[in-house]
Structure formats: structure tokens, C-alpha cells
Amino acid sequence: MNGPSGKAPLHGADRPEFESELVDSGVIGDVERPLSFIERVINNEGVQRLAILVVLIVIWEIYARWLNNSLLFPTFTETVRTFWHDIRNGVLIDRTITSLRTLAIGYVFGLALAALFTTFAVASGVGTRILSTLTAMFNPLPAIALLPLALIWFGLGTPSLVFVIIHSVLWAVALNTLIGFRSVPETLRMSGRNVGLKGARYVGLILIPAAFPSILAGMKIGWAFAWRTLVAAELVFGVSSRSGGIGWYIFEARNDLDTATVFSGLLTVILIGLFVESVIFRAIEARTVNLWGMQR
Amino acid sequence: MTPVLLEVDGVTLQYKTPRHLVTATYQVDFSVHQGDRYVILGPSGCGKSTLLKAVGGFMPPVEGSIRIRGHEVDVPGPDRMMVFQEFEQLMPWKTVFQNVLFPMKVTRKFTPSEARERAKAVIEKVKLTGFQDAYPHMLSGGMKMRVAIARAMALEPDILLMDEPFAALDALTRRTMQQELLSLWEQLRFTVLFVTHSIEEAIIVGSRILVLSPHPGRVRAELNAGNIDYTNIDKPEFGALSKRIHKLLFGDETMHAHTTEDAGA
Numbered sequence: 001m002n003g004p005s006g007k008a009p010l011h012g013a014d015r016p017e018f019e020s021e022l023v024d025s026g027v028i029g030d031v032e033r034p035l036s037f038i039e040r041v042i043n044n045e046g047v048q049r050l051a052i053l054v055v056l057i058v059i060w061e062i063y064a065r066w067l068n069n070s071l072l073f074p075t076f077t078e079t080v081r082t083f084w085h086d087i088r089n090g091v092l093i094d095r096t097i098t099s100l101r102t103l104a105i106g107y108v109f110g111l112a113l114a115a116l117f118t119t120f121a122v123a124s125g126v127g128t129r130i131l132s133t134l135t136a137m138f139n140p141l142p143a144i145a146l147l148p149l150a151l152i153w154f155g156l157g158t159p160s161l162v163f164v165i166i167h168s169v170l171w172a173v174a175l176n177t178l179i180g181f182r183s184v185p186e187t188l189r190m191s192g193r194n195v196g197l198k199g200a201r202y203v204g205l206i207l208i209p210a211a212f213p214s215i216l217a218g219m220k221i222g223w224a225f226a227w228r229t230l231v232a233a234e235l236v237f238g239v240s241s242r243s244g245g246i247g248w249y250i251f252e253a254r255n256d257l258d259t260a261t262v263f264s265g266l267l268t269v270i271l272i273g274l275f276v277e278s279v280i281f282r283a284i285e286a287r288t289v290n291l292w293g294m295q296r
Numbered sequence: 297m298t299p300v301l302l303e304v305d306g307v308t309l310q311y312k313t314p315r316h317l318v319t320a321t322y323q324v325d326f327s328v329h330q331g332d333r334y335v336i337l338g339p340s341g342c343g344k345s346t347l348l349k350a351v352g353g354f355m356p357p358v359e360g361s362i363r364i365r366g367h368e369v370d371v372p373g374p375d376r377m378m379v380f381q382e383f384e385q386l387m388p389w390k391t392v393f394q395n396v397l398f399p400m401k402v403t404r405k406f407t408p409s410e411a412r413e414r415a416k417a418v419i420e421k422v423k424l425t426g427f428q429d430a431y432p433h434m435l436s437g438g439m440k441m442r443v444a445i446a447r448a449m450a451l452e453p454d455i456l457l458m459d460e461p462f463a464a465l466d467a468l469t470r471r472t473m474q475q476e477l478l479s480l481w482e483q484l485r486f487t488v489l490f491v492t493h494s495i496e497e498a499i500i501v502g503s504r505i506l507v508l509s510p511h512p513g514r515v516r517a518e519l520n521a522g523n524i525d526y527t528n529i530d531k532p533e534f535g536a537l538s539k540r541i542h543k544l545l546f547g548d549e550t551m552h553a554h555t556t557e558d559a560g561a
Contacts (some may be wrong), residue, residue, distance in 0.1 A: 045332040153516070190354060192370045195399040195451075209389045292388045293433025 074260040077171040083264035092249065096268060098115035099245030102158055103230050106165025110222060113166065114173035119203055121174075122181050142230040143168035147236060160235055176218025180211025213289045220281055224273070231269055301487055302328040302455055304349065306360035309346050309513075321513035323360065326506050328455065328489055333481060335490045335502030339545060343513030344491045347534055348459050351380050351489065364454060374403045377448035381460040383440045386432040386447075390449075392419065393428040396447045405451060418450040421480065438469040445477070449486065456488040462497070474500055495541050499524050507544050516544050517546060553560035 041047055057076050074082075093247035114274075119132035143164045150160040184207055192206035208215065234247025238279035246268055253261035289295040304327065309320040320343030329335045338342045349355045351362055353372040362369040364376065377399070379385070386395050396419055400411035419428050422442040432440055441461055448456055462470040474497065481488070492498050498505050503522035508515060519541070524534050 149359070185382065187380045187382040187385040190352075190372075191378065191385045193354070193378070193400045194352065194376075194378050195374045196372065197402060201402075206387075209387065212389070288389070292431055294388050 008119060024035070071257060071259055074263055078260050079263040079267060080184070082260040083267055086261070086264060090270060092264070095244060095246045095249040097271070099230060099234065099237075100272075102161050102245065103226055105158075106162045106230070107169055107223065107226050109162065110166045110169025111173060113170050113220075114177060114222075117170075117174050118177045119200070120179065121178060122203065122207065123199075126176070131174060131178060135171045135178070138167070139171040139175055141167075143225065144232050144236070147233055151237065156237060160237075161230060162227050164233055165226045168229040168262075169217040172216070172222040172225055173218040176214050176221065177211060180214025180218075181207050183214070184210040213294045216281075216289060218282065220277070221273070223276060223281075227273060227276075298331055300327050301330050301332075301373040302489070303363045304347075304351070304360070305363070307347070307350065307357045307362060308359035309343060309350055309355060310344065310358050319485075319512040321508070324508070324513060324515055326515065326518065328487060329338060331485050331487055333488050333490065333501060333503040333522075335492060335496040335498045335505045336508060337492055337495065337502075337505050337541065338508035338513060339493060339510050341513075341529065342508040344493075344508055345459050347508075347513065348378075348457050348489065348491050352376050352457055374399060374405065374451055375454045376457055377451055377453040378457045378459065379441075379444045379448050379461045381463050383432070383437060383464065385444055386440055388432050390422055391429050391431055392435070392443050395432070395443055396450050399447060399451045403451065409513040411450075418446045421449075421483075422476070423523050424444045429533055436469075437465050438473055441465065441473060442476075449480070449484070452486075454487065458485070458488060458490045460491055460493065463492070463494075464498075470497075478503060495538050495545075498541070499537055500526060500529070505541070507541060509545070517541075 017141050035043070060078040064070075064078075065072050069077060083092070117131055117134075121127040146164055146167055147160065149164045154160040154163060188206065188210055192202055197205060230245065231247040231250075234245045235251050246265060249268075250262050250265035252258075253265060285295070304324060306323045307326055308322050308324075311318055311320060324347065326334075336347060338344045346355065349367065350357055351364075353369050353376065356370065369376070375559070387398065390398060393415055396415040397411055399408050400414065402406075406414060416425075416428075419425055422445060424439060424442055424446070427435065427439065432443065445456075445461070462473050465473060478501065479487075480486075490498075492501070499521045503520070504523050505517075505519045506515065507517040507519065519537070521537060524531075524537065528534065528546055
């Protein structure tokens with residue numbers, strides 16, 4: 001502490017200045033060292049996920065063997081045997097294809113309608129408010145609750161299923177796209193308009209790519225909604241035209257009290273969900289939003 | 297005398313916030329000549345960025361007129377390319393090369409092969425040749441700003457509009473960028489309208505400085521600064537001009553307030 005008398009010396013002046021040569025840092029080894037094979041394997045997300053799956057399967061198998069009641073809870077091995085059997089004789093593949101075809105039609109129509117709606121919505125303030133009101137109304141409405149209505153309007157068959165799938169995809173995607181459009185930075189918008197972009201070209205070349213992380217999130221939610229809705233709808237009214245879908249496969253097996261087949265149907269639903277999420281959507285993300293640094 | 301390129305005549309600009317009608321500038325006159333490095337300088341709240349947006353065609357004046365080569369400015373157009381302060385102006389889904397190519401592709405001002413040649417040349421000019429296939433998120437702030445400048449210049453606009461382009465950079469990078477901008481100008485002699493709140497930057501970058509007073513922005517002075525850059529920053533002319541501008545902006549107050557600390561637009 002300096003006394004009240006006299007000014008404090010210039011701060012730091014009592015310590016000498018110096019410059020020094022750089023210390024040789026070679027002794028600590030390479031600045032960058034590749035991780036060992038084991039370290040990389042353990043850090044791999046896929047390996048970790050696989051390990052979790054293996055643990056779950058072992059628990060399932062042990063519990064089912066201990067319960068020893070294949071009507072209530074078949075073992076993993078039994079489920080896989082049934083699954084493999086139904087794949088070999090083509091039943092399961094048939095059912096899956098029927099479901100996926102319906103799903104694809106509904107999903108594509110849903111996306112197209114969402115694109116159409118949001119394009120009109122961003123064109124004006126009124127459009128935005130109309131769409132946000134509509135999504136607020138219909139997004140919380142479970143698609144399956146519309147099934148009775150769809151049956152009255154379109155009868156038993158694919159059109160009813162497509163209708164409920166469109167409903168489940170449309171609002172989720174429209175909502176996310178609209179949120180994405182709104183969060184496009186003002187400077188990016190201005191630099192688009194600066195080069196004279198307007199209307200559909202402006203939406204297509206600036207807004208859609210800029211909002212793509214959000215749009216992709218909407219597509220993922222939409223896909224999950226659609227897949228769930230479809231399986232549930234097939235359970236409710238079963239067979240459409242001649243061949244039923246995967247929901248019908250599960251429903252039939254329940255009627256026969258064939259629990260192993262019910263399990264194999266559920267396994268199929270899970271496997272397809274996993275495949276779409278972690279293969280298809282992962283690949284899209286890696287080539288777009290991750291590459292562009294818009295999402296980690 | 298060089299021909300007049302941009303004429304701003306008695307321009308008053310107003311915009312609405314949810315609660316107020318704000319007058320950004322009041323009856324501002326100035327004209328930019330071919331080859332000028334014209335700087336609009338003023339503290340925050342003097343409407344300088346708003347003025348630049350109006351020249352860009354993003355905002356119509358409530359009074360007065362803005363003409364470029366004698367034509368009234370009404371909508372944004374590629375003859376007035378803007379470079380913004382924010383790094384978000386680059387498209388994150390395009391590489392450096394694609395970002396530079398994009399305006400040329402959209403406006404069809406050049407043939408595709410010509411556009412590619414020009415993009416390559418201008419990327420080399422801003423020293424980013426090794427990075428032309430990188431995406432913006434992999435670049436540093438200074439490099440992103442170079443891409444934005446390259447993108448604007450590749451199109452050969454009548455005038456380059458720069459809205460505090462170096463304000464978001466660190467001090468060392470900012471200095472490098474100012475020097476690079478000047479050396480580009482030495483080579484190409486483009487016309488640039490440059491907005492800043494830093495007196496030092498205005499003197500170094502500008503050949504002519506328009507000083508605006510705040511609330512609302514009105515013209516305080518128009519000064520020459522063409523002979524000062526980093527090579528003679530230690531000469532008395534620099535200090536004298538800087539003092540003169542300081543006085544114009546803040547009156548005879550003591551010089552402890554530094555406008556450079558103020559990052560607002």
C-alpha cells in the first residue's frame with residue numbers, strides 16, 4: 001500500500017523487462033498424436049450404441065427365459081427365429097412394402113403441401129398469420145383421431161391412410177419451415193435481395209437453404225409422426241384392399257395369440273425406424289447441415 | 297474533375313419501430329464521384345447505416361432523391377453491391393468459390409465460363425486461393441470479410457457499399473484489412489461508399505469524408521483525406537485532421553471520449 005504522501009511509482013516500473021528465446025517444446029513429444037485404435041473404437045458413437053443394444057437384448061433374453069411363458073413374453077431368440085422365418089417366406093417383406101408404399105405417398109404429398117403452404121405464407125404478413133394459426137390448430141390434433149372421419153370420407157382403403165399421414169406430416173413440416181424462414185438472418189436476406197432475387201427464386205435460393213436445419217428437423221418429426229400414425233391406423237381397420245401392412249400383420253398375430261409374431265412385427269417397426277433415422281437422415285445431415293457448419 | 301456517380305439530394309429518412317417514428321437523417325446532400333473512397337462518418341444514431349441502406353435501395357427516402365448515374369434508385373440491384381458488418385452475409389451452404397460465383401450466376405452479367413474465371417481471379421486478389429473450396433464456417437472473421445468483398449467486387453458494381461465492414465474484426469485484422477482494401481483500390485480504382493464510426497478508419501480509408509451529426513443525421517462537414525494512410529499516420533496532418541473531426545463531432549469537449557469504443561451502428 002502506498003501512503004497518502006507522494007505519487008505511486010509508475011506501475012510495473014520496479015520489475016525489469018525481458019525478451020527470451022523460445023523454449024524447445026520437443027521433449028513433450030508430438031504436438032498432435034493420433035489416438036490408439038482402442039481409444040477410437042471406444043469413442044465411436046456407433047460402437048457405443050451397439051453396446052447398449054447388446055445389453056438390452058441380454059436383459060430381454062434372461063428375463064424371458066426366467067418367465068418361461070412364450071404367450072406373454074417370448075425370448076429374443078424365438079422372436080428372431082419367427083422374424084427370420086417370415087422374412088424367408090416373404091410375408092413380412094410383403095407387409096412392410098405395402099406399409100412403406102402408403103407411407104411414401106402420404107409423406108411426399110405432405111411435404112409438397114407444406115412447401116406450397118409456406119411459400120404462400122412467407123409472401124405476405126397475412127399469409128404467415130393464417131399458416132401459424134392453422135398449424136397451432138392442427139399440429140396438436142393427433143392424426144389418428146381423424147381416422148374415423150377419413151373412413152367416412154374416403155372409405156376403407158389406402159386413400160384414408162394417405163389422408164391421415166398427410167395430416168401428420170403437413171403441420172409438423174410447415175411449422176418448422178416457417179420457424180426456419182423467420183430465423184434467417186437479416187443480412188443474408190439483404191444480400192439475396194441485393195443481387196435482385198425476388199419471389200420463388202428468392203425462396204428457393206436463399207430462404208430454403210438458409211432454413212434447412214429447421215426444415216430437416218421438421219421432416220424428421222414428420223416422418224416419425226407418419227410412421228406411428230400409419231402403424232396405428234392399420235391396427236384399427238386392418239386390411240386395405242387385398243394386402244395389409246405391418247400393422248395388420250401385428251393385429252392378425254394377436255388374434256392368433258401368436259406373441260412371437262407380434263414381437264417380430266414390432267421389431268420390424270423399430271428396425272425401419274432406426275434405419276430411416278440413423279442411416280437415411282444421418283446421411284442427409286452429413287452431406288448438408290453438418291458440412292455447412294449449421295449444426296453439430 | 298471526375299464525373300459524378302451518385303447524387304444524394306436533400307434526403308430525409310424515417311423508419312418505424314413498434315413505438316416510434318424515428319427520423320434517421322434530415323435533408324442530407326452529398327455526391328460521390330467516380331473513383332472516390334467516400335466515407336460517411338458519424339457517431340451512433342446519426343443514421344449513416346440507414347443512409348447506406350437507402351442508397352442500396354432497401355429503403356425509400358420520405359423526402360429528396362437518390363440518383364445513380366442519373367437514374368433514380370428505387371429497388372436493390374447488383375449495380376450497388378453491399379458488404380455488411382455481419383459475417384452471416386455469406387451463404388453457409390456454399391463454398392468460398394460458389395459464394396463469389398453466386399451473384400454473377402444470378403444476375404447473368406457474365407457468361408458461365410467468364411464468371412468462373414473472374415471468381416478465380418478475384419479470390420486470388422484477396423489471397424484466398426487455397427481456401428476456395430472451404431465453407432464459410434471454416435474461415436476466420438477476416439477471411440469471411442475478404443470473401444464478402446471479393447463477391448461484391450467480382451460483379452464489377454458501379455459502386456461498392458460498405459457498412460462498417462471491419463467493425464466486427466479484432467484490431468490487428470482490421471488494420472490488415474484496411475491496408476488490403478487500399479491496395480485493391482490502387483489496382484482497380486473502384487468507387488466505394490464506406491460507413492464507419494471510427495475517425496481513424498475514416499482518415500485512413502477515405503479520400504473524402506462526410507461528417508454527420510446525430511439525432512437526426514445532418515451534414516456537418518465534407519473533408520479531404522486522400523493523402524493520409526498507414527505510411528504517414530505519424531505525420532502531424534493525421535493528428536490535425538483527427539482533431540478537427542473530433543471538434544466537429546463533439547465541439548470543444550476534452551478529447552477523452554473515444555468514438556472508436558462505440559460499436560453501435
